[in-house]
Amino acid sequence: MDNAGQTISFDAVARRIVPETGALASSAGPNRIKIIYAVKPGDIVKGELNPTYHLPNRPYFDTIEMKGGGDAVSAARAVMQTGEYDYAWNLQVEDEILKRLEQGGRGKVDIVAGGDIEHIQCNFTDPWKEVDGERSSLKTKHPFLSDPAVRQALGLLVDRSSVQEQIYGRTGISTANFLNAPERFRSKTTKWEFSVDKANQILDAAGWKRGSDGIREKGGVKLKMVYQSSTNASRQKTQAIVKQAAAKAGIEMEIKSVVASVYFSSDAANLDTYPHFSTDIQMYTTTMTQPDPELFMIQFASWEAASKDNKWQGRNITRWKNEEYDKLYRASEGELDVVKRAALYVKMNELVIQNGVVIPVVWRPRVRAIASKLRLEQSGWDSDFWNLSHWYREA
Amino acid sequence: MSKYLLRRLLISVPTLLGISLVLFTILALAPGDPFEELATNPNVPPEVRANLRTQFGLDDPIAVRYVRWVTSMVKGDWGFSFVSRIDVSSLIWQRLPTTLFVLGTAQLLGLLVALPIGIYSAVRPYSFFDQIATTFAFIGFSLPTFFTGLLFILFFSIYLDWLPFIYRADISATGWRWAWEMARQAIMPIAVLGLFQGAAMTRFVRSAVLEVIRLDYVNTARSKGLSERVTIVKHVVRNALIPVVTLVALQIPGVFTGAVITEQIFRVPGIGSLLISAILSNDTPVIMAITFVFSALVVLFNLIADLVYGWLDPRISFR
Numbered sequence: 102m103d104n105a106g107q108t109i110s111f112d113a114v115a116r117r118i119v120p121e122t123g124a125l126a127s128s129a130g131p132n133r134i135k136i137i138y139a140v141k142p143g144d145i146v147k148g149e150l151n152p153t154y155h156l157p158n159r160p161y162f163d164t165i166e167m168k169g170g171g172d173a174v175s176a177a178r179a180v181m182q183t184g185e186y187d188y189a190w191n192l193q194v195e196d197e198i199l200k201r202l203e204q205g206g207r208g209k210v211d212i213v214a215g216g217d218i219e220h221i222q223c224n225f226t227d228p229w230k231e232v233d234g235e236r237s238s239l240k241t242k243h244p245f246l247s248d249p250a251v252r253q254a255l256g257l258l259v260d261r262s263s264v265q266e267q268i269y270g271r272t273g274i275s276t277a278n279f280l281n282a283p284e285r286f287r288s289k290t291t292k293w294e295f296s297v298d299k300a301n302q303i304l305d306a307a308g309w310k311r312g313s314d315g316i317r318e319k320g321g322v323k324l325k326m327v328y329q330s331s332t333n334a335s336r337q338k339t340q341a342i343v344k345q346a347a348a349k350a351g352i353e354m355e356i357k358s359v360v361a362s363v364y365f366s367s368d369a370a371n372l373d374t375y376p377h378f379s380t381d382i383q384m385y386t387t388t389m390t391q392p393d394p395e396l397f398m399i400q401f402a403s404w405e406a407a408s409k410d411n412k413w414q415g416r417n418i419t420r421w422k423n424e425e426y427d428k429l430y431r432a433s434e435g436e437l438d439v440v441k442r443a444a445l446y447v448k449m450n451e452l453v454i455q456n457g458v459v460i461p462v463v464w465r466p467r468v469r470a471i472a473s474k475l476r477l478e479q480s481g482w483d484s485d486f487w488n489l490s491h492w493y494r495e496a
Numbered sequence: 497m498s499k500y501l502l503r504r505l506l507i508s509v510p511t512l513l514g515i516s517l518v519l520f521t522i523l524a525l526a527p528g529d530p531f532e533e534l535a536t537n538p539n540v541p542p543e544v545r546a547n548l549r550t551q552f553g554l555d556d557p558i559a560v561r562y563v564r565w566v567t568s569m570v571k572g573d574w575g576f577s578f579v580s581r582i583d584v585s586s587l588i589w590q591r592l593p594t595t596l597f598v599l600g601t602a603q604l605l606g607l608l609v610a611l612p613i614g615i616y617s618a619v620r621p622y623s624f625f626d627q628i629a630t631t632f633a634f635i636g637f638s639l640p641t642f643f644t645g646l647l648f649i650l651f652f653s654i655y656l657d658w659l660p661f662i663y664r665a666d667i668s669a670t671g672w673r674w675a676w677e678m679a680r681q682a683i684m685p686i687a688v689l690g691l692f693q694g695a696a697m698t699r700f701v702r703s704a705v706l707e708v709i710r711l712d713y714v715n716t717a718r719s720k721g722l723s724e725r726v727t728i729v730k731h732v733v734r735n736a737l738i739p740v741v742t743l744v745a746l747q748i749p750g751v752f753t754g755a756v757i758t759e760q761i762f763r764v765p766g767i768g769s770l771l772i773s774a775i776l777s778n779d780t781p782v783i784m785a786i787t788f789v790f791s792a793l794v795v796l797f798n799l800i801a802d803l804v805y806g807w808l809d810p811r812i813s814f815r
Contacts, residue, residue, distance in 0.1 A: 141590050142580035143773050144665065144765035168662065171763040175661070183653050185660050205654070362776045371778075 143169055161493040174198060180470040181208040187472040190485045193335055196270025208472040212271055215467050215481025216282040216389030216397065219273060221259065221382055221460040223252050225420045228379045235409040236379045239420060244322045246381060250307030252457030254300040258346040259460050261293060268335050273463030280450040281464040283392050288447045291454050300350040317351035326381035329357040331364040336384060339462065369412045376413035386465055392482055394446050395433065401453055402430050421458045508795045515791045520565060523780050524558045575781030584785045594665050595766035598685050599751040605690030606697055614701025615733060618709060629698065636695025645688045645761040652684060659684055663764040685762045689755055700743060704736040738808055745801035749793035753786060
């Protein structure tokens with residue numbers, strides 16, 4: 102599932118209580134808050150109470166205002182440190198900074214577990230060869246990421262505990278699984294490890310020899326890759342951690358970051374969006390918007406592969422194709438036994454991990470900043486505004 | 497004079513056409529397509545998307561689109577924003593008052609700081625005052641606005657807790673309360689921009705005045721028995737202002753386009769942030785409108801600067 106919706110809200114802060122354009126229309130629904138009476142694109146959305154709302158005396162507040170623009174840190178600051186706003190959401194901000202902002206005393210960080218996963222994807226097609234006007238075409242094969250040894254080595258080079266300790270803290274838990282929640286779908290057998298030595302051994306064994314410049318190569322193919330993500334301090338730090346470890350194993354990584362509003366857009370004409378995947382590896386968070394994994398796990402089904410034909414709307418971004426996975430997924434669609442169905446998803450997740458299709462980095466709960474007196478209940482799965490009508494402020 | 501004006505105005509027509517042609521071609525060649533976003537929306541059937549493309553003429557050749565754009569621009573129609581789905585002119589009108597207020601005041605503040613300090617420094621070069629002013633001027637223009645902006649927020653919003661750091665264009669209060677709230681929220685962005693500009697301009701004013709003050713006619717004025725005040729204001733400053741006027745005139749178009757970075761830090765809903773978001777979302781009509789109006793203003797203020805020369809220095813004649 103993509104991040105596109107989130108990036109809109111990414112920048113938003115709330116005054117009194119405030120959703121932003123997209124979120125307001127889709128989740129709160131037009132009848133919860135009366136018609137929006139002022140919209141200034143890119144700046145502000147205002148709404149007021151709907152007097153005919155179906156619940157008596159709800160919502161508890163009369164007006165709502167949402168402010169856009171700016172960045173996540175300043176949104177969190179406006180709530181927790183200066184108290185100018187009451188609510189800010191989707192805070193992909195280093196935990197160290199959040200903790201410092203919390204000391205402002207005017208609000209606190211609210212962390213609710215869900216199923217969102219920050220992960221690194223390996224491209225199974227060749228992003229540097231253009232076939233019929235399309236890069237990363239399904240007709241191509243990646244020159245070195247199609248070698249399981251390289252993907253396995255990459256998995257060993259991601260120091261997930263450092264990423265958690267130094268960057269995400271409470272807001273990202275290192276994990277070996279792509280499917281982490283709910284509990285019954287999580288695989289118990291998968292493990293992750295950070296070991297440059299092992300990565301070196303695997304690459305040596307697979308015949309990737311170090312050249313004179315220290316970069317490994319085999320048959321004229323060098324292990325040089327471009328590692329793409331969206332522009333965000335946490336992501337660039339993670340990229341740096343991975344790049345450093347990769348260099349020790351003779352893999353050269355070039356870091357690329359794309360502005361979030363471009364990267365997460367669905368512009369079919371722009372090569373820099375994540376579904377185009379015009380680089381070797383890329384990293385972002387896939388949100389899980391419902392506790393059932395059926396929709397979430399379709400991302401590895403072969404028929405979902407993103408391509409020019411489906412205008413890059415396919416959900417399988419890595420373009421990985423595996424018959425066994427397809428079979429398991431088809432089976433899960435018709436399986437009515439709860440236990441057996443869960444087992445199928447556990448198996449699917451294991452298949453993805455064992456094949457090194459993606460490298461899970463951190464399992465990210467939803468992070469919001471809430472003013473001290475604002476009372477509300479949050480979900481790790483639903484939109485931030487699913488029960489907006491029940492939000493209230495303590496006197 | 498009127499002949500000169502007419503000639504200059506006529507020259508500016510091909511200039512502006514040239515500029516717009518370059519802008520239009522570059523934007524047309526840039527990757528990305530605003531309507532591709534609609535492809536993801538299951539509620540928008542492909543036919544509707546195709547209709548929209550035809551309606552906005554996106555499938556026509558660049559030359560045809562350019563001619564259409566120029567003719568409607570001449571008629572005062574700035575086009576329709578693909579992304580915000582409202583007229584470009586209303587989008588700009590929403591943001592223009594804030595931009596003019598914040599940047600205009602900042603420019604004014606810059607001048608108010610630069611003129612007296614620059615002149616006084618030049619009148620007494622290498623004095624204690626001049627040394628202090630020079631030091632602060634160098635600090636002022638070597639610190640980028642995003643840094644001073646954050647520093648101000650840290651000090652005034654967080655440490656002292658005096659000022660809000662998020663700018664709200666529509667404050668619901670009225671009367672004095674409105675004015676008070678407005679002043680409180682605008683003071684930081686204005687100070688950040690104004691002091692930055694002021695610092696650079698102080699140095700400029702100082703060197704301009706210093707050049708003039710050494711000339712013989714200034715000594716003559718003094719020996720005529722004119723008071724120091726009259727000598728400086730009437731004889732020195734008026735002549736020294738000529739280069740300063742150019743600088744200020746060329747900065748005024750910038751007041752219209754806003755300050756991208758400062759607007760981002762304080763979330764000022766100005767033209768600068770509109771431009772950035774339009775560029776990122778391929779909103780061609782908005783980008784065209786802003787960049788073109790900006791170039792038109794540059795051309796216009798160049799002309800105004802030239803005319804003001806004549807007023808400041810009667811020796812300059814317009815031919």
